Amino acid sequence: MWKFTLRRILIMIPQLFVLSVLIFFVAKAMPGDALSGAIEANPKVSAQVLEEQREKLGLNDPAWVQYGRWLGNLFQGDLGKSYVHKVGVTDLIGSRLANTFYLGVAILILTYVISIPLGILSGRYQNTLLDKTITGYTYLSFATPIFIFSLLVLFVFGFRLGWFPTSGSVDVGVQPGTWAYVVNKFYHLILPACAGALVSTTATIQYLRNEVIDTRLKDFVKTARSKGVPESKVYSRHILRNSLLPIAAFLGYDLTAVLAGNLFIESIFGYPGLGQLFLQSITQRDFSVVTALVMLSGLLALIGTLLSDLILSWVDPRIRMG
Amino acid sequence: MNTEPVLQIKDLTVSFRIKDEYYPAVDQLDLTINKNEVLAIVGESGCGKSALALSLTRLHDTKNTRIDGGLIFKGQDLNKLSPGQMNKIRGSEIGMIFQDPLTALNPLMTIGRQIEENLDYHTTLSKKEKTKRIYELLEHVNITNPERVYNQYPHELSGGMRQRVMIAIAIACRPSLIIADEPTTALDVTIQSQILDLLKQLQAETEAGIVLITHDLGVVAEMADRVVVMYAGEVVEVASVMDLFNNPMHPYTRSLLASMPGANAGQDQLHVIHGRVPSLQNIPRGSCRFSERIPWIPQTAHAQNPQLDEVSPGHWVRCSCYQHFHFEDEGKGLVMDGVAGAK
Amino acid sequence: MALLELNNLKVHYPIRGGFFQRVVDHVKAVDGVSIQIEPGTTYGLVGESGCGKTTTGRAIIGLNKITDGTVTFEGQDLTRMAHKNQHPLRRDIQMIFQDPYSSLNGRKRVMDIIAEPLRNFEKLSPDEERRRVQNLLDRVGLNPEAAFKYPHEFSGGQRQRIGIARALTLNPKLIIADEPVSALDVSVQAQVLNFMKEIQKEFNLTYLFISHDLGIVRHMCDEIGIMYRGRLVEQGNTDDIYENPQHIYTKRLITAIPNIDPAQRQESARTRQQIMVSYQQDLKELMDAEGKPLALKTISPSHQVALP
Numbered sequence: 001m002w003k004f005t006l007r008r009i010l011i012m013i014p015q016l017f018v019l020s021v022l023i024f025f026v027a028k029a030m031p032g033d034a035l036s037g038a039i040e041a042n043p044k045v046s047a048q049v050l051e052e053q054r055e056k057l058g059l060n061d062p063a064w065v066q067y068g069r070w071l072g073n074l075f076q077g078d079l080g081k082s083y084v085h086k087v088g089v090t091d092l093i094g095s096r097l098a099n100t101f102y103l104g105v106a107i108l109i110l111t112y113v114i115s116i117p118l119g120i121l122s123g124r125y126q127n128t129l130l131d132k133t134i135t136g137y138t139y140l141s142f143a144t145p146i147f148i149f150s151l152l153v154l155f156v157f158g159f160r161l162g163w164f165p166t167s168g169s170v171d172v173g174v175q176p177g178t179w180a181y182v183v184n185k186f187y188h189l190i191l192p193a194c195a196g197a198l199v200s201t202t203a204t205i206q207y208l209r210n211e212v213i214d215t216r217l218k219d220f221v222k223t224a225r226s227k228g229v230p231e232s233k234v235y236s237r238h239i240l241r242n243s244l245l246p247i248a249a250f251l252g253y254d255l256t257a258v259l260a261g262n263l264f265i266e267s268i269f270g271y272p273g274l275g276q277l278f279l280q281s282i283t284q285r286d287f288s289v290v291t292a293l294v295m296l297s298g299l300l301a302l303i304g305t306l307l308s309d310l311i312l313s314w315v316d317p318r319i320r321m322g
Numbered sequence: 323m324n325t326e327p328v329l330q331i332k333d334l335t336v337s338f339r340i341k342d343e344y345y346p347a348v349d350q351l352d353l354t355i356n357k358n359e360v361l362a363i364v365g366e367s368g369c370g371k372s373a374l375a376l377s378l379t380r381l382h383d384t385k386n387t388r389i390d391g392g393l394i395f396k397g398q399d400l401n402k403l404s405p406g407q408m409n410k411i412r413g414s415e416i417g418m419i420f421q422d423p424l425t426a427l428n429p430l431m432t433i434g435r436q437i438e439e440n441l442d443y444h445t446t447l448s449k450k451e452k453t454k455r456i457y458e459l460l461e462h463v464n465i466t467n468p469e470r471v472y473n474q475y476p477h478e479l480s481g482g483m484r485q486r487v488m489i490a491i492a493i494a495c496r497p498s499l500i501i502a503d504e505p506t507t508a509l510d511v512t513i514q515s516q517i518l519d520l521l522k523q524l525q526a527e528t529e530a531g532i533v534l535i536t537h538d539l540g541v542v543a544e545m546a547d548r549v550v551v552m553y554a555g556e557v558v559e560v561a562s563v564m565d566l567f568n569n570p571m572h573p574y575t576r577s578l579l580a581s582m583p584g585a586n587a588g589q590d591q592l593h594v595i596h597g598r599v600p601s602l603q604n605i606p607r608g609s610c611r612f613s614e615r616i617p618w619i620p621q622t623a624h625a626q627n628p629q630l631d632e633v634s635p636g637h638w639v640r641c642s643c644y645q646h647f648h649f650e651d652e653g654k655g656l657v658m659d660g661v662a663g664a665k
Numbered sequence: 666m667a668l669l670e671l672n673n674l675k676v677h678y679p680i681r682g683g684f685f686q687r688v689v690d691h692v693k694a695v696d697g698v699s700i701q702i703e704p705g706t707t708y709g710l711v712g713e714s715g716c717g718k719t720t721t722g723r724a725i726i727g728l729n730k731i732t733d734g735t736v737t738f739e740g741q742d743l744t745r746m747a748h749k750n751q752h753p754l755r756r757d758i759q760m761i762f763q764d765p766y767s768s769l770n771g772r773k774r775v776m777d778i779i780a781e782p783l784r785n786f787e788k789l790s791p792d793e794e795r796r797r798v799q800n801l802l803d804r805v806g807l808n809p810e811a812a813f814k815y816p817h818e819f820s821g822g823q824r825q826r827i828g829i830a831r832a833l834t835l836n837p838k839l840i841i842a843d844e845p846v847s848a849l850d851v852s853v854q855a856q857v858l859n860f861m862k863e864i865q866k867e868f869n870l871t872y873l874f875i876s877h878d879l880g881i882v883r884h885m886c887d888e889i890g891i892m893y894r895g896r897l898v899e900q901g902n903t904d905d906i907y908e909n910p911q912h913i914y915t916k917r918l919i920t921a922i923p924n925i926d927p928a929q930r931q932e933s934a935r936t937r938q939q940i941m942v943s944y945q946q947d948l949k950e951l952m953d954a955e956g957k958p959l960a961l962k963t964i965s966p967s968h969q970v971a972l973p
Contacts, residue, residue, distance in 0.1 A: 226492075514921065
């Protein structure tokens with residue numbers, strides 16, 4: 001197993017290298033740079049100053065020189081400096097990472113807490129009113145774009161009823177380290193987490209429902225019944241475990257996706273996480289931040305694949321990594 | 323032979339729902355399975371033999387299946403038991419063996435655990451005693467290294483080993499009835515003969531009744547004491563194994579025997595049964611169901627609403643058409659009758 | 666001259682292992698099989714699962730990569746030919762698969778299934794194509810209207826006929842039939858086997874008949890090869906194999922066939938027991954250091970056995 005893991009990690013190195021080249025040059029190929037837009041349009045800034053700035057920042061060097069510099073810094077843990085926020089990208093991401101992590105974990109837990117029981121019930125009681133209600137819900141949430149759904153939630157529970165805050169991750173003036181701070185943080189989390197989870201349950205419920213329906217007809221379930229295993233145990237021991245296998249395969253991706261941030265939810269709920277930062281950085285052409293974030297999600301995706309394989313080989317004895 | 327009945331099937335009808343209507347796949351079947359007897363149920367796909375096998379322990383999906391009639395087992399009617407009472411009997415009094423041992427075992431559970439599950443529900447043994455019993459059972463089905471197999475998963479075993487494990491599960495609580503649904507169809511021929519030998523050996527020890535469901539007449543000849551031939555949901559012939567092979571009567575039985583390669587050695591063409599097996603919705607009910615497969619036999623030869631008649635002690639045949647039956651090409655001297663006699 | 670000749674055919678699959686996934690060993694699925702099939706005859710390749718019989722069949726038609734050895738068809742070595750040059754000969758070798766349910770594409774009409782090989786090799790007008798297909802359907806005993814239906818509308822036996830019609834499309838000389846009837850009921854099986862014999866006579870076809878069912882092989886084949894662990898242990902005509910088997914494995918296979926005479930039950934059980942005992946005693950001596958069967962030795966003009 002460790003051999004397999006180590007080999008996979010080694011294979012990641014060239015993959016990440018290719019990714020870095022792609023990201024860097026695609027970012028470069030986009031029109032404009034950090035000094036375009038707002039700064040360029042400012043009449044107080046002369047073209048000469050701009051040019052000096054570009055020279056100073058190395059933006060006029062050949063692309064491969066810039067790439068080399070960027071990669072060198074990357075190895076030293078220096079992701080460059082945000083042109084917009086005027087702070088190091090590492091710090092910028094770091095401060096957002098915690099928020100994204102909280103939101104991601106909350107969404108993940110909610111998703112599984114909701115979808116696993118619903119998926120199983122729906123599959124077990126196929127074609128009953130219960131199943132039809134659950135399937136109806138999944139169709140509805142599938143058909144509703146996430147931003148419309150989120151806006152609706154925000155409007156109703158945030159603005160109309162005023163039950164929850166409508167933006168931010170914590171109120172201004174709450175002292176970090178106090179219990180009130182934790183509660184406040186959590187309070188801000190509820191609405192975006194629910195909105196995110198309700199939409200992301202769709203796939204899991206449907207998948208699990210189909211798995212349960214398929215597994216229910218398998219021969220080994222018949223064998224279990226022929227041994228006199230009560231129906232509830234037939235489900236919990238035989239059908240459930242086998243139905244959850246494909247879900248386990250996605251868990252690795254889900255775990256790493258927690259850190260990648262959620263573009264829509266964070267933007268709509270004004271939640272200061274990585275997803276929101278990513279969208280802002282693109283609109284502001286903050287390349288150092290964009291490239292860093294894309295690199296990060298690329299790395300996470302690779303780790304996610306590895307994690308998924310490891311989880312699968314752990315839960316399924318038929319898969320053994322050699 | 324001891325003819326103490328283990329299971330009496332009385333007027334059993336198993337119907338499947340197709341678009342809100344129920345169609346009997348097994349039609350008004352009466353049958354008795356005796357202690358220490360191998361009763362083979364033979365027929366081709368769609369004849370109802372597997373539906374019958376599953377209905378004996380009521381393993382059908384209750385939503386789309388209806389089971390009517392009596393299943394008298396040790397003085398009680400299984401068809402009247404609650405699901406909980408039925409679970410007490412499944413696995414302890416009645417053991418089942420299925421066709422494909424790979425799919426019939428849970429891929430995520432160790433072999434030991436899968437046998438143990440049976441003991442969990444029907445015995446009060448301690449964990450240690452159960453483990454000991456499982457080792458014994460594995461040895462009993464001729465698995466030489468039970469300690470190792472105990473911790474293995476199904477995919478780590480060969481097909482023959484897996485079927486041995488299935489048998490160990492079936493006999494774990496010493497059932498008085500074993501239902502084996504095509505137990506060797508998925509196995510190689512050398513493994514098949516070993517598994518059949520094992521079943522015979524186990525029966526000699528336990529005196530259990532065995533219902534052997536198969537499409538393979540060779541397996542029947544090797545294993546059965548009595549044979550039930552099914553066609554389109556009905557029993558068409560019941561006979562001792564000797565009678566069935568030496569003196570087959572029903573046109574279907576005779577046709578089936580004639581279509582086996584090797585039945586008429588040296589012959590170029592095998593016997594082909596005219597037409598095809600009717601689907602569940604299209605079974606001609608109320609008349610001789612085989613009549614459309616032997617169109618050269620005049621309609622007058624068939625009985626209306628044909629019943630099973632006892633033509634000699636223990637030999638039952640449905641419909642009167644057997645008295646007038648001949649093969650279509652018989653005059654040409656191509657088809658000989660009575661397989662065993664032909665050899 | 667033999668129509669098909671396999672000479673020391675080997676199909677090995679690499680097993681990779683270790684940190685760098687280097688090839689550490691080989692699975693020798695087929696390890697030196699030599700067979701000659703005369704035109705118009707049926708050669709039965711028999712053995713249990715995993716013996717390499719299916720791999721051999723697939724290697725001939727190019728579905729498995731050949732590691733070593735030659736496949737000579739009408740005097741030309743198929744293994745030495747570049748892929749394109751093989752085409753004209755490929756027309757002459759067709760395959761029938763085991764499962765008539767999964768080997769036909771369910772989303773294609775019978776017309777398209779049967780015409781597919783035609784479209785690969787010949788350019789016909791739609792009209793000509795339709796006539797050819799309906800002619801073929803007629804030959805396999807199906808209604809010409811069947812061309813416009815989908816596979817699921819047919820029974821197992823009919824589907825296998827469609828599979829045969831597809832194999833016949835290009836007027837092949839050799840048909841490799843891999844367990845063509847093992848998914849079918851006894852009576853349907855009889856239908857398909859009869860039909861295969863009929864068209865063999867009609868078109869002077871040659872069959873390589875791959876099967877685990879010794880009863881069917883006896884009925885169908887002129888020559889038989891018994892495979893075990895990737896090699897032949899015995900080869901001969903039907904009488905040699907069934908009446909005078911020499912290798913203990915062949916004997917074991919034959920005695921394992923259920924006897925359809927219940928009166929001989931005890932006797933055949935006893936024979937089986939005896940054979941099993943000598944199988945366990947003798948097998949080691951009949952295998953080489955690798956645990957594989959020895960080379961074949963000729964014991965009569967038609968009969969070869971892998972004995973020391």
